[in-house]
Amino acid sequence: MVIYYVLFRKQFLSLFDPFTLATISSMMGFSVVLFLRITDTISDRYFLHYLFSQVAFFIGFFLYNTKLRPKKIERNLAYDSIQVSYSNSLFYVFTITSILYIISNIAIYMISGIPLFSEISRLEHSAVGGGTGVFSRITAVFLPITLYFALYIVSSARKNVVHRMYSYFVLFLIVVFTIFEGAKSGVLYILSLVFMILYLNRESYRKAYLKMKKNQFKLFAIATISSIIVIVVQAGNNLGGALTALMFRLVSSGDTYYMAYPNNTIESLTQSNFLVVFFGDFFRTTRVLPEEFIHLGMGFELSAIANNAPGILAGPNPRHNLFGYVHFGFWGGILFSFFCGLILNITRSRFIYLASSSSFYEKMLVMLLYLVVFRIEADPPSAIANFNNLIIFLPVIIFLGYTIKYAQPRLLVNKAY
Numbered sequence: 001m002v003i004y005y006v007l008f009r010k011q012f013l014s015l016f017d018p019f020t021l022a023t024i025s026s027m028m029g030f031s032v033v034l035f036l037r038i039t040d041t042i043s044d045r046y047f048l049h050y051l052f053s054q055v056a057f058f059i060g061f062f063l064y065n066t067k068l069r070p071k072k073i074e075r076n077l078a079y080d081s082i083q084v085s086y087s088n089s090l091f092y093v094f095t096i097t098s099i100l101y102i103i104s105n106i107a108i109y110m111i112s113g114i115p116l117f118s119e120i121s122r123l124e125h126s127a128v129g130g131g132t133g134v135f136s137r138i139t140a141v142f143l144p145i146t147l148y149f150a151l152y153i154v155s156s157a158r159k160n161v162v163h164r165m166y167s168y169f170v171l172f173l174i175v176v177f178t179i180f181e182g183a184k185s186g187v188l189y190i191l192s193l194v195f196m197i198l199y200l201n202r203e204s205y206r207k208a209y210l211k212m213k214k215n216q217f218k219l220f221a222i223a224t225i226s227s228i229i230v231i232v233v234q235a236g237n238n239l240g241g242a243l244t245a246l247m248f249r250l251v252s253s254g255d256t257y258y259m260a261y262p263n264n265t266i267e268s269l270t271q272s273n274f275l276v277v278f279f280g281d282f283f284r285t286t287r288v289l290p291e292e293f294i295h296l297g298m299g300f301e302l303s304a305i306a307n308n309a310p311g312i313l314a315g316p317n318p319r320h321n322l323f324g325y326v327h328f329g330f331w332g333g334i335l336f337s338f339f340c341g342l343i344l345n346i347t348r349s350r351f352i353y354l355a356s357s358s359s360f361y362e363k364m365l366v367m368l369l370y371l372v373v374f375r376i377e378a379d380p381p382s383a384i385a386n387f388n389n390l391i392i393f394l395p396v397i398i399f400l401g402y403t404i405k406y407a408q409p410r411l412l413v414n415k416a417y
Contacts, residue, residue: 001027007058015216016188016195018374019348025253025378029319030054032254033261042261049330050257053321053337057377060341085158089404090360094149096400098170101142104135105177111135116182116233139177140386141393144193144371147174148364151197155205184230184249188223196370200354200363253378256299256316259306268305269298269326277327278384298323298381317379324380340376347373361401368394 004027012020033050036042108115150167178186198209212219224246231242260266299315318326320340324333351370354363368390376383 003030013199013352014195014213015220016192016212018192018196018371019344021188021192022374022377028251028253029257029378030254032257036258036261042257043264045330046261046266046325049325049333050321053324053334056334056338057320057341060338060343061345063342063345085156086153086360089401090149091153091160091163092404093397093400094146094153095166097142097149097397098146101139101146102170102173104138104142105173105180107135108139109180114180114182116180116230137389138393141368141389143174144368145364145397146170147190147193148197148367150174151194152201152360155208182230182234184227184246185223186230187226188220191219191223196351196367200351200367252316256302256319256322259302259316260322265302265305266322266326269301271326279388298326299379318381320377320380340380344373344376365394 004023008023012023014020033042033047037047150170153163153167154171174190178190183189195212198205198212202209227246228239228242231245232239260269297315298318301315302318303315320337321333324336324340327333328336347366347369351366354366358366372383372386372390375386
């Protein structure tokens with residue numbers, strides 16, 4: 001905690017900044033490795049690789065970002081919020097994306113039931129591709145997009161009753177779907193998205209941004225209570241058991257290390273070539289390559305080996321240290337960690353210092369990229385998979401936006417005739 005406090009104390013924007021949560025998780029993982037060292041259950045080779053790769057990640061993150069010291073943003077805000085408006089074309093794109101998001105969730109419920117009450121988790125479907133996996137990918141991409149559109153419209157200076165009513169309806173469905181999702185961090189994730197949207201538009205949403213900053217601890221308490229409720233509903237635990245499960249979830253951020261390093265289990269993991277590592281998820285989703293050519297997932301394989309449970313579809317996040325070592329070797333893994341830190345550095349700098357005059361779609365793109373990149377320290381495969389999802393589905397948004405924007409004047413002219 002002392003090491004991480006010294007390094008990152010001036011970096012946190014809020015409790016709901018995704019980087020804050022990722023850093024806490026990283027700190028917990030570091031403590032697990034130190035515990036393995038103290039108990040002499042990790043070899044010098046793995047311990048040194050972890051230290052070197054973690055330091056390389058830090059160097060990449062702090063390489064040139066001497067200015068990346070987030071100031072008290074509220075001091076730089078104009079006293080009066082800047083009023084924003086939107087075009088009809090933006091609302092039309094929002095309508096299409098929200099419908100895709102709603103249909104995908106309903107399709108998941110029809111195929112596999114409501115995850116909150118289902119014995120089969122959504123992870124088990126999305127892990128192998130196809131089936132509800134495609135719909136899960138759609139919802140993962142379109143949830144932040146839909147939420148961004150809806151909040152932008154309801155807070156706009158434009159007073160269109162139909163648009164506002166539909167936006168409020170979509171926001172209500174987002175809350176319902178988040179509850180049905182059954183994810184312990186579902187409410188926390190929504191609050192993180194709201195914070196990011198307010199932060200990117202802090203000149204326009206000054207009061208809302210400052211209010212969320214002021215009440216962040218209360219909101220975090222609500223997110224924690226929601227996690228406990230989900231655990232009680234899903235596992236049937238009492239309050240004490242739910243609290244224990246929640247605490248275990250927190251301290252087990254380093255589970256990948258205590259599964260991989262003892263007994264040299266890390267050497268048994270499957271090494272993939274460069275194309276499969278970075279594009280395997282894309283190939284699997286688009287069916288470019290047969291399923292048997294794509295490795296299912298390092299976390300699943302590690303959990304199966306460590307627990308002697310072949311075929312298990314659950315496992316730890318293969319953090320950058322482990323992921324780099326397996327696929328790129330000792331020194332290649334250290335270099336990989338450096339680039340992970342550098343990519344986070346670049347993306348986060350763009351997120352923090354994005355000009356208030358930037359367009360709606362530019363801010364939304366930066367938010368989506370930040371959601372992908374902040375996971376690169378804890379789960380590179382997940383970050384890569386989410387980036388592949390953006391490659392697949394984001395062009396749809398861009399195409400729709402430009403098509404509607406340039407087709408609308410023609411439609412108005414034809415209507416006049």
